[in-house]
Amino acid sequence: MTEKSWRGSWWLPSAADDRVPGQLVVAEDGRCELQLIGGLDLGDSATNRLSDRVPVIWGEAGNQPITLTNCFTSRRDGFSRRDSTYQDVHVHEALVGAHVSEHQEAFKYAIVTLEHLASWLTLHTSVERGSGEQGESALNRPSPDVSCSVDGWTFTARSQVQPFRLSAERSRLAVEGEVSGYIVIRPPAPVAADAFHGPVLELMDLLTLASGEASGRIELTLVHEEPISHPDSDGTIFEVERRVDSYGARIHTARPKDHAVDDWNFLFTCTDKSFDKVVPDWLALRRRAASACNVFFGMRYARPIFTEVRLLMMAIAAEALHQSIRGDETELPAAAFAELREQVLNAIPDASKREWVKARLRNVPSFRERMISLASIPAPGAVAELVPDVQRWARILRIARDNLAHTGNEQTQENIFHLERATSSLLSLVLMAELGLPAEAQERAVKRALRPFGGARQG
Template sequence: MANDPLNLDESAEWAGLWWLPADPDERIPGVLRYEPEDGIVLSLIGAFEDRIVSNPSPGVALVHEGHQTWDVILGAAEQREISLLVCVPKSSKRTFGARVRSPDKQTVLVTTALIGAHVSGEDDAAFAAAEVSVEDLGLWAASSAFEGFVGVADGTPDGSGSIFVKTPESQSITVDGTEFRLSHRHTLPFFDQRRGGTVGRMRDSAFMRIVPTDPFSFRGALGAASLVQDLIALATHRAAGVIWLRLQLANADSVARDDRPSLRRSADVLYSPSVLGKHDAKAVDHHLVFFTCASFPFEEVVPRWCEAHGRLQLAINMILGLRYAPPRYVEINLLTAVGAAEVLHRCLGIDERPMPADEFKPMREAMLAHVPEDHRERFKGVIRNDPTLRDRLYALAARPDAEAVGLLMTDVDQWARRTTRARNDLAHEGGTPKHSTKELIAVVEVTTAVVILNVLHELGLPAERQREIVREHPQLRATAKSAREWLVATGTNS
């Protein structure tokens, strides 16, 4: 459909005129091209001045090393306003003094393109709402515009049947003044005549509409889209790519049309998300999903996610990073997983100091009294009343449902000891000679699972569902098997 959002996994181009906001009368023709894997490139027939020039005295111009960049380039192409954000010249070909006069050429790399709006920059609060579609959002929503039945005669399908289209009611919840609305968009029926037959088509896609109390900028809209993307990544236990992002302008069209009120315009966003969504890729198997809106209602999970995401964001970023861009080396995974556990423990605000403060302080002062003054400050920083890594791991294992943790690993003590030893050996000695690669993989996977169970627990996922995830999810079943093999006391590990 003509008004469909621009999918980030599809190529597109616009031919038009382009100019800098400070010089709107100097417009240069060119073509803007977007390729999913290569990004956004503006090819100009002409050139903006990208040299860095100073005038130390009248009639004297000095050209310095480097090139200018532009926060914004504006354009008009194919009856749409376009804003290009964070632009860097890649190449410029000028023809000064050439025997045959011809136009300059310039290629500009663009970070973000807003197709349908003119804004002053990334922080221009020009948008009233954002709509985002993420991979497997429809699966998580557990709803569809399609219903159907197959005709049966005498217990056998008789070849008849039908498909009904009924757009589900939008689900909506307001959190701290921001509305989150889960909606569906479907295409009209289309019959594709082929030589070998006819194919009937319709497409239904779920998306999240986010409406803040006050207009927000592109940067703010991007943060709102990431909030949704991270929720789906957690729920599906895999990287969730952004399929499309559309922003609604805060200011309506000034021109009314055919006695209708003025309309709010929308701008499609082209950029490079952390993961590029594939709109035609097959959905993840529903057995691999931790939770959907059918098991954890939309109006319950969204407020809890907004609160938990803000409070635990650093730990969530680290653990989801193992899904978005998993490193190839187990040592990096080890540092990330254990680091996420430490950060999560701090974010949860668990106060488990080994000694009461009124006992620790005089004890530390007594020890420091025996340290030479030149070294006292250094020792003061070392003597701290903080829990050890092992303490933090024990505390995290004790927070989710105890039976779920027991299904994941039978020996919490051994996991905490071996994880601490592996991390310390790697961080302090530069290697892990006392750990096999398979044991390190087990440490990474179990620690990752413990962090995820804690996040699910903070969201309020029921205990029974936590147990089902560990029992039934293939990856967590494999993790539990690995823990039984590598993270149990054998009399030789310490």
């Protein structure tokens, strides 16, 4: 996205007559800033506190209503509005196209486009190409809509075909067609704008898992429950949807014009498991293992950092993922453990020592046991290719994690870059298995895209 700006007047909803001129600027990464001439009283008229916040600022630019949410002053040149010549306001989200109040449940559905969505939906299968004596031909056909419902929310994948374009260069003529995909998210009843942020992030994570690369939000359009009324030439009134564009800082800046991940490097696509099956399963898994996924995918979206940090974060994500999907079950049933603990404690006559032992007797799996259990979840053939010696991998990861957490040094002769890559790859494989993707898809992902423990695959 290129930088965008809107010049107009701005005011607080509670003081509609008190307006100031200014400009809303949306940076390439989605960050929003309102640059005011003079300033608004955001609660700091008597002090220079830059942390004061207001939930909503309204604006109008070119007859277009704009709502800014969760705003606070980031810079100004005076101690109050009265002696300020400028005021810069940080904006959490800008809604261009409507005025809404704080938490107003005004939006009936959203339209989102995401990186790698078209490839994951395998939209290329709807493109037909032909050649013969009469020349070359191509046919772009939209794919059928596919929908599913989760907790009353409906998710619909749609494709859009653009007409062929003919562009003339001095040396040649070029013909270009375009097929794109988007997802419509429809709640059971109108919701506030920020209610869509969670589902959009969950879909981003799904595409990041499938493609193996960070997949960001390209555009998010919200549809207001109140349409726009227009007079027709004959005096009648017709209504059109009120579409509102959402802008805000993002954890990953999308690059829609960059080359996409090649089809053969996807871990899985909708050919392996259809959209209407994989999305409900993914949302259930993502919400059940929210903490683990936040760490795992957060590292995918983060800028490059030290290998030691990545390895420690992957170890944390792995332990949290196992706890989320397998709990604290051990080989010893709870009743048997309770009986054994009682026998051990009864054998200790000293009360203080007995209390010390009691505090340390817990029937929970160790980190190493959790890692071995995780490795048992995916298809055995895929795991054998990725981590040939699970016991050794789990032991080395446990040592490296403990050393990093306690000393800041991994203190291992193993290549921690390969250890981190293999651990990250195994977590991807575990998530694929929990999604119900077949063994052949898991094994294909290991052979084509994931990296085994020990470094680069030998040809």
